[in-house]
Amino acid sequence: MTASSFGSPSPRTARSRIPGRKSGSGRQAGISQLPLFSLPAQRPLMCNVFFALGPDATAKAQCASLLQSLRSERIALEKPVEVDRLHVSLCNIGGFFDQIPREHLPAARYAAAHVRIDPFTVSFDQLHSAKGHMLLRPSDGAPALYAFQEALTKALIGAGMRRWMTWKFRPHLTLCYDAGAVPERSVAPVTWTVRDFVLIESLYGRHRHIERGRWALQP
Numbered sequence: 001m002t003a004s005s006f007g008s009p010s011p012r013t014a015r016s017r018i019p020g021r022k023s024g025s026g027r028q029a030g031i032s033q034l035p036l037f038s039l040p041a042q043r044p045l046m047c048n049v050f051f052a053l054g055p056d057a058t059a060k061a062q063c064a065s066l067l068q069s070l071r072s073e074r075i076a077l078e079k080p081v082e083v084d085r086l087h088v089s090l091c092n093i094g095g096f097f098d099q100i101p102r103e104h105l106p107a108a109r110y111a112a113a114h115v116r117i118d119p120f121t122v123s124f125d126q127l128h129s130a131k132g133h134m135l136l137r138p139s140d141g142a143p144a145l146y147a148f149q150e151a152l153t154k155a156l157i158g159a160g161m162r163r164w165m166t167w168k169f170r171p172h173l174t175l176c177y178d179a180g181a182v183p184e185r186s187v188a189p190v191t192w193t194v195r196d197f198v199l200i201e202s203l204y205g206r207h208r209h210i211e212r213g214r215w216a217l218q219p
Contacts (some may be wrong), residue, residue, distance in 0.1 A: 022128035046204045048095045049104070051112065051124070051152060051197055052087040055173070059192040060086060066127075066187060067175060070134075076143070076180035077134070085209050088122070088173050089151050091156060092198065094164040100201070104164075105212055111159040112215045115151050119217045120144035124173045125189035127182060135172040136190055143173050148194070148217075180209055 055063065060083050067080055093108055094100070124136035124146050138145070149169050156165065173190060199213040 003176065005086055011105065011195070013065065018199075022069045027062045031046040033133055046095060046097050047100065048092065048202045048204065049100060050092045050200055050202070051090040051108075052200050053194055054087050055190065055198055056192040058132070059190050062188065062190045063173070063175060066136075066163050066190065070182075076178075077176045077180055078178035079083075080176045081174055082207065086175075086209070087198075087200070088124075088145075088172065090169070091152055093156065093161055094166075105199070106203055107159045107161055108156065109213050111155040111161065112197070112199060112213060115148075115155050115215070115217075116157075116219060117148050117151055117217055118219050119193055119195045121191065123169075123191040124170075125186055127177060128172075128184045128186060129181050132178055133174055134182070136187070137170075137172050147195075148197075151157050152197075 045116065063086060064083065067077060071077060122138065122142060124138050126137040128135045128137050128138045146169070149171075153165065153169075156162070184192065194217065195212055196216045198211055198215075201212050202208070202209040203210070
């Protein structure tokens with residue numbers, strides 16, 4: 001499941017007016033002033049919560065092999081996604097400052113527990129670059145993946161989470177966040193059988209995913 005930064009206000013010096021002192025006069029004899037500093041506000045941590053699929057060990061090795069092949073072509077790959085964070089995003093259910101609303105995760109878990117679908121196979125074999133990101137997309141239309149995502153979406157709507165769902169589903173696997181442009185082309189497929197899915201809290205700017213739930217696929 002493929003981040004923003006927010007600056008803190010700079011400290012400011014507050015000067016009080018002294019009777020008899022002219023504005024801009026510099027210093028008044030016999031009287032000294034200490035600047036008053038306001039402490040910078042703590043920068044809020046922003047997180048994103050979403051459901052995702054994670055590749056298995058074989059698929060992760062296939063991703064590593066593909067990246068190595070691209071490097072041999074002298075394609076710039078400045079920020080490859082860490083192996084443990086490779087994922088296919090399914091449903092984004094909210095971005096938050098500081099903390100997630102108390103009722104949010106229980107509702108998401110309730111929905112996930114009521115999804116019923118058999119395990120299925122996914123294959124990503126089309127290399128694509130967009131806005132500096134290097135992605136893999138499926139060439140076969142991924143009908144089983146779309147069916148699963150639709151089932152999860154319906155379960156989330158039934159759990160009252162419609163207003164949190166913010167983007168259209170376009171299945172992809174992000175390999176790198178800062179890469180040179182490449183023409184779209186076919187590559188050796190990254191393939192695995194989907195047997196479970198996860199709920200992830202992604203901490204922006206921390207390169208960290210926190211797993212908030214995992215569910216096995218079942219009919």
